[in-house]
Amino acid sequence: MSDETHDGGAGGEPRAAWDLERYRTVPGTTKIRPTSTEQRQTHPEYTADGWTLFWMALRTSFMSIVTLGIYRFWMIVRLRRHYWGGILLRGDPLEYTGRGIEKLLGFLLAMVILAVYLGLVNLGLTFLGFSLATDDEIQAQIAFNLTLFATLPLIYFAQYRGMRYLLSRTRWRGIRFGMGPGSWGYMLRAVLLTILTVITAGLAYPYQHFKLAQYMTNRSWFGDQKFEQHGSWVELFAAWIWIYIMLLFIGLCVYGFAESGPTGDVFSILIGAVIYLVSLIGLYLSYVRYQFQAFKSLWSNKTLGEDISFESELNVNNAVGVFLTGSFLTSVTISVMLAIAGAVIGVVFEFLGAGGDGPSMADIFSNANDVQDLFLAMLRSPAVLIGFVLTYLAVIVVTFAVGQVFFTHRILRRKVDTMLIHNPGALSDSRQRAHDGNTEAGGFADALGVDVGAGF
C-alpha cells in the first residue's frame, strides 16, 4: 500500500447507495507532503513469484523452440511483464508495455540490413586477410579479429537501441521512462574505449564500463525528470583489480607446476592441481563479484531530477553466494534430468530394439568412431533418435526456466530489496513524456543477441 496517500476508506463493506457527500468526510488529499522521516526514503519491494515464473518460462521457451525462435519475442515480453510487475515502488508496480510484434518487426528489419552488412564485411575482410598477410597463422588471426571488429560497433549500436526500447516501454504510475537518441555517439565512444581497454590489457575496462553506463544514464528519463550518473570509475577499478590478483595467483601456480612438473612427487602435483582449480573458480567469481560491485557503485551514484537519489545496499558477497547456489542448483537439476532421460531412453530402446531389426544400443556406441558415426548410427534407430531429440528439447527448456528462477529472479530480488530511494516524494513531480515511436529500436539487439537478457 502506498505510504504517500491516505487510505481513503478502503475496505470491502458495501455501502447502501451512491452518496457523494460521504466522500467529503473522508480525510483525503491529492498533494504529497513528506511529513515523516519514513517518507524521506523508501525501499522498492520485489513481489514476483518464483513458481509462476518457472511455469511461464517453461511454457514460453517450449513455444519458442517449437516455432523455431519466432515466439521468443513474445516470451521475452511475457517474462519482462512478470518481472516488472513484481517490482512495487511505493505500492505501485512497474509496468512493461513492450509488444512481441514490435520486437519481431524490429528484428526482421535488422535482419534485412545485417544479412547484407555481415555478408559483405565478412567476405571483404576475409579477402583482405587472404591477400595481405604473409604469415599463415597471422593471416587467419587477422581475418578472424577483423570480422569481430566489424561486428563490434554494431553490437554497441544495438545495445543502446535495445536499452532505449526497454526504457521507452517501461512505465510507473502510467508515466513513461525514456531515453534520448544517442546510439551513434554511444557506438563511437564504445569502440574507442574498447581500443583503450585492449591496449591497456584490460586495465581500462572499469573506465570503459563507467563511461558507457554514464552515457546511457545521462540520457535516461522518468517522465520529465532526468537521470544523472555521478561518482567515478575508481570504485569499479577496486573490484576489477581482484581479477588481476587471481590471474597472478594462477600464473604462480602454473609456474610452480612447471617447475615441480614431471620430477615432483604425486602429492605436490595433486596439491598444485587443486590450487589451480580453486583459483580458476576464484577468477570467475571475482568477475561475478565485479559485476555486482559495479551495479552497486553505479546505482549508489545515480540521481533522478533535482532531489531524488538512489543508494544500493546490496551485499556483494551475499549476491555472489546467490550466484553460487544458483549454479549449483541448476547443474544438479540438469544432471538429474539427464540421468532420468538416459535411463528412460535405454529402457525404451531395449524394449523396442529387441523386437526390431535395428542395431542394439551397445552396438551403436561400440562401433562409433566419432560423433558423426554415432549420429549416422542413431538415424537408423528412430526410438533412440526421438529419445535424444526429446531429451535435448527438455534439457534446453528446463535449463532456461531454472536459470530464470535460480539466477535472474533471485538476483533481481536481492537488487530490488536492497535499493534505497532518497526523497521518493519527488517522484510524483514527474510529468508525462511523449511516446517513443521508435518501435523497432530493439531489433538489432535481438538479432545480435545482445539484448539485456532473455528475461531481463
Next chain:
Amino acid sequence: MTALEQYARLEAGARYYDGQSAVPQNVMISFGERTLVILSFDNQVNAHWPLASLRALESADQTTFQLVPHHDSDERVVLNDPEMMAAIRAVCPDLTKRSVDRKGVRKAVFWGAGAIGSVLLMVFVIVPALAGQLALLIPPERERQMGDAVAKQVQSFLGVAGDDAYCTSPEGLAAVETMRERLASEVDLPYPLRVDILNHDLVNAFALPGGRVILFRGLIKEAETPEEVAGVLAHEIGHVVHRDPTVGALRAAGSAGIIGLMLGDVFGAAVVVAATEAVINASYQREFETRADETAYRLLADAGLPSGPFAGFFARMAEEHGSNETFLRYLASHPELDGRAARAAAADMIGDGGFKPVLSDRDWVAMQEICD
C-alpha cells in the same frame, strides 16, 4: 448482467493516475452501468471506464491490480482490494486479453519476407558472385601460401608425419608428371599445377588453393587402370581451374553468421544453425563438383582419353565399399552417382574405340608403387 448486479453496491478505495503526472489521487471505484466508475473525494476525478475495453495488469503476487481504460491510454488505477479485484475479474472476461495488432502482423509478414529474401539473396547470389570475382584478385603467391597452410593442417589432422607425408619414389613422380602433362598442358593458371601423393590409405583426393592437388595413396591402390586415376586428377584440376578451394573459403566466410542471426541465441539453435550451414555448404559443394566434372570431361576429351573409367571408378567404389561410411561421406557432397555416370558416358568421345593409354604399363606400376 447478473454478475454486475451482484456487485452493484461494491466499492473500494484505489489510487488514480491521470496519465499526465505521477501524483496519486485517492478515489473510490464502483460499478456503474457497463462502466467502472472512478470518483475522487473532491469530485476532481470523475471517470467512467467502459468494462468492455477495461484491461488489467496483475502484479506477480496477485495482490495489486493495475487497471487501464483501454490499451493506448496513459491513465491508471491501482487497487489492492481483494474483493473488488475478484469482482472486476468476474465481470470483465477480456481483462487480460491483448488485441492483435493487425497492421503489425501485416508489416511483420512483409518484413519477414524481406528478411528471408535478403538472406537468400546474400547466400545464393551476392556472396557466390562476389567470392568468384574476389578470388581472382588474390595474388597467386598468397594463394599458394594458403594452399600450403591448408595442406599442413590436413596432414596434422590425418596424422601423417612431416618427412614421410608425401610419396617420392623418382619413377613414380615421373609417372605422375607424365599424367599431369597429358591432362593439363593446355590449362592456363597463374601458378604451376602441383600434384602430390599423400601417404595415407584413404580413398580420397582434393584440390587446395594455389594450384595444388593431393591424391591419396589409397586411391591409387584402389584404381585398376591409370585412366581411372587420370579421371580423378582431371576432376581435381577442374577445381583448380575454377579456383574452387579459394572461392569456397570466401563463400563460407561470407555466408557464415547470417543464418545464425536468423535463429537467435536464445536456445540451442546452434544445432539448427550448424545443420543449415552444412546444407548451404553442400549446395555450394555440389555446384563446384558438377562444374569440376564438366571441366574434367573436357580435359579428358582434349587429352584423347575416355571419361567412362572415371565414372566407373566411383560406381565400383560405391559397390565395394558400400558399408564404408568414410567413402560414402565423400560421395555425399558429390553429384548423384547415376546421373554422374550417365553424363560421363555422354561426354565420352572415345567410347569403345582405341586410345593411347595415359601411362605406359611400366609407368603405371611405378605410380602404384610410388610409396614403397
